[in-house]
Amino acid sequence: MGSTATPAAPHVRIAIIGSGFGGIGLGVRLRQAGENDFVILERADDVGGTWRDNTYPGCACDVPSHLYSFSFAPNPHWPRSFSGQPHIRAYLEDVTDRFGLRPHVRTRSEVLEARWDAERLRWTVRTTGATLTCDVLVSAAGALADPAIPDIPGLADFPGTVFHSGRWNHDYDLTGRRVAVVGTGASAVQIVPAVQPRVDRLVLFQRTPAWVVPRADRAITGLERWLFRTVPAAQKLARAGVYLTRESSVGAFVRHPALLKAATAVARRHLRRAVRDPELRAKLTPDYVMGCKRILLSNDYYPALTRPNVDVVASGLAEVRGSTLVASDGTEHEADAVVFATGFHVTDMPVGARIRDAAGVSLSEHWKDGMRALRGTTVAGFPNLFLIVGPNTGLGHTSMIYMIESQVNYIMDALRHMDSRRIAAIEPRREAQDAWNDRLQRRMRRTVWAQGGCASWYLDSRGRNTTLWPGSTLSFRSATRRIDPAEYTVLPAREAAPQSATTAPEAVR
Secondary structure, three states, X not given: OOOXXXXXXXXXXXXXXXXXXXXHHHHHXXXXXXXXXXEEEOOOOOOOOHHHHOOOOOOEOOOOOOOOOOOOOOOOOOOEOXXXXXXXXXXXXXXXXXXXXXXXXXXXXXXXXXXXXXXXXXXXXXXXXXXXXXXXEEEOXXXXXXXXXXXXXXXXXOOOEXXXXXXXXXXXXOOOOEEEEEOOOOOHHHHHHHHHHHXXXXXEEOOOOOOEEXXXXXXXXXXXXXXXXXXXXXXXXXXXXXXXXXXXXXXXXXXXXXXXXXXXXXXXXXXXXXXXOHHHHHHOOOOOOOXXXXXXXXXXXXXXXXXXXXXXEOOOEEXXXXXEEEEOOOOEEEOOEXXXXXXXXXXXXXXXXXXXXXXXXXXXXHOOOOOOOEOOOEOOOOOOEXXXXXXXXXXXXXXXXXXXXXXXXXXXXXXXXXXXXXXXXXXXXXXXXHHHHHXXXXXXXXXXXXXXXXOXXXXXXXXOEOOEOOOOHXXXXXXXXXXXXXXXXXXXXXXXXXXXXXXXXXXXX
């Protein structure tokens, strides 16, 4: 009896991992360029990325709404100057629908492994939904995708409820409970004032206090929204104003940290006005230069901490003994629930363990000494792989959407370059990647993140800042405006390329 041939896996030109701002933004640009042979692989049930996953009480953005949106898709309907999670998620869903991306999105398709095939010059991508091949793989999985929970002795035996801010347990009612919040970052300053009024007691475990400044939030009036709808240039002007205001602060972060003294005075005054108790105020006063850690915006965080049902422990959570939480300073606190507001796997992107080169070595293994990429977007040893929000593309002062659009521009130029020259694959030269990162790390030494006297989530286990961009967003856009062929090794297309099983995106289910 003859053997039955195994049917070929469906093939697309481009496979994108993730449907947050990065994946949706690239998808729109592909459609606008007339490219329809792509899929967006999403592990969840719908698009939205971190704004789908983070549904904790009080969740909102700390970048003004007009700037935290795509330049090509303004939203005249923002209800507030700083938008909440539901409105940002709704915006991403609207963009997905408005630009016709739904047929390209494959939900419940978590990427289990993607491996480069050096013989066929393509990627084989195995997901929970199907296996497919693609010429180009783009990881837009994002840095704020996988929650990080510290390894606390005894936590597994805690009799109460434990969850992370990024995976909020809405089935558990905090009303009347003794709740511990671990962490004092951007999520915690929103969660604490949102849940404090309804819990019996709230204990906040604070390893390091944050610099907090007032949040200039307000409702956008109906008249303003009418103006933005009828005169789109008015919203563009508002966006430009926000951008210039934010961008003007970059010098203080990357060259002259002393310039942050004025902002420090604002933060100290904000703390003094809200917290009258000198002992509590001392606990909440940072001892590092402002900007070394992420600056937080809140009007209600400090007032919540002064309420009689709140305890601030100026120490980390060290151990759990039954329902007793033991701090590093030895104090003990009873709790019914523990909420970890401890951030995400940023400097060790989990998706890296699933992306493998032709020899089967993972991106994570390539990055065992720290994340490195060329212009934050391509990686030596991984042909036709592009990253959105890759190493050193994060920001400490303005909107990540600007950086995402810059990387999308770079990817689109790379695709045009490959098309015009019949190139099957491109891969950055290691020497070009090393030169880029050496320059970048030299620039990093003078920044507040290196000189500010703190240990932040921007730093990897070796103390290198592999997260942030040490410059202005304009300088990054200039660096990613077009691909430099001299930085790449190319593999030309073969005369008889393997025929695709299909070119219709609908074939990948």
